[in-house]
Amino acid sequence: MFEFHGHKCWASALGLRAGLIALRELGSPRSGAKTLYTILETGYNHGAGCFGDGVRYATGCITGKGNLLRNPRGKLAFTLIDPQKGKQIRISFNPKIREQIAKLNFMKKRSQGIPPTEIPEEDVWEVVNLVLNAPEEEVLFIGKVEDSNFEPPFEVMGMEVCEICGEMVSLPYIRLLGTNKACSTGNKKVCIDCSGYKEGFEKGRYEK
Numbered sequence: 667m668f669e670f671h672g673h674k675c676w677a678s679a680l681g682l683r684a685g686l687i688a689l690r691e692l693g694s695p696r697s698g699a700k701t702l703y704t705i706l707e708t709g710y711n712h713g714a715g716c717f718g719d720g721v722r723y724a725t726g727c728i729t730g731k732g733n734l735l736r737n738p739r740g741k742l743a744f745t746l747i748d749p750q751k752g753k754q755i756r757i758s759f760n761p762k763i764r765e766q767i768a769k770l771n772f773m774k775k776r777s778q779g780i781p782p783t784e785i786p787e788e789d790v791w792e793v794v795n796l797v798l799n800a801p802e803e804e805v806l807f808i809g810k811v812e813d814s815n816f817e818p819p820f821e822v823m824g825m826e827v828c829e830i831c832g833e834m835v836s837l838p839y840i841r842l843l844g845t846n847k848a849c850s851t852g853n854k855k856v857c858i859d860c861s862g863y864k865e866g867f868e869k870g871r872y873e874k
């Protein structure tokens with residue numbers, strides 16, 4: 667998992683643990699095809715966002731497959747959904763362990779701006795082992811398995827080639843450009859970048 671993530675850190679280790687607990691509670695195997703969906707609540711460019719990679723690794727809900735949806739709230743939290751069973755569970759970080767994490771050398775060095783890759787191995791393992799070995803209810807709030815009315819997003823299969831840049835574009839992202847400026851719609855099929863539109867798609871819902 668650390669190889670996939672790129673470095674060793676407590677947040678990705680905790681995400682892995684949380685993902686495995688969510689699978690256990692739902693009684694569902696890791697998502698091969700799109701059997702499961704994750705709604706991830708970590709945001710962008712913030713500390714401990716690595717949590718999301720552990721969740722991805724454990725659950726098999728990943729960006730390219732389209733079964734990782736994002737609801738960026740800056741929280742180390744996610745909901746794992748099994749649409750076939752109609753069940754879901756939400757798990758989030760329990761701040762109770764935070765003080766213990768902060769006391770360790772790893773976090774002291776991180777707060778001095780030292781990148782995780784330059785922190786000595788033993789300091790890294792100390793914090794990783796803490797979140798992996800602590801009783802699960804002391805590191806995570808584990809929700810109850812609940813009924814889910816989640817409907818998997820509809821998948822559009824078709825693609826077209828942009829008539830300006832020549833790159834392939836999925837149909838919902840194709841824009842029609844008028845050849846005549848007075849006309850608001852046209853028939854030239856182009857990508858969002860070539861269309862001149864500022865906002866052309868639903869932002870935030872899907873992983874960027």
Ligand SMILES: [Zn+2]
Nearest residue numbers: 674675678716
């Ligand atoms: Zn990390």
Ligand SMILES: [Zn+2]
Nearest residue numbers: 828831857860
């Ligand atoms: Zn284009």
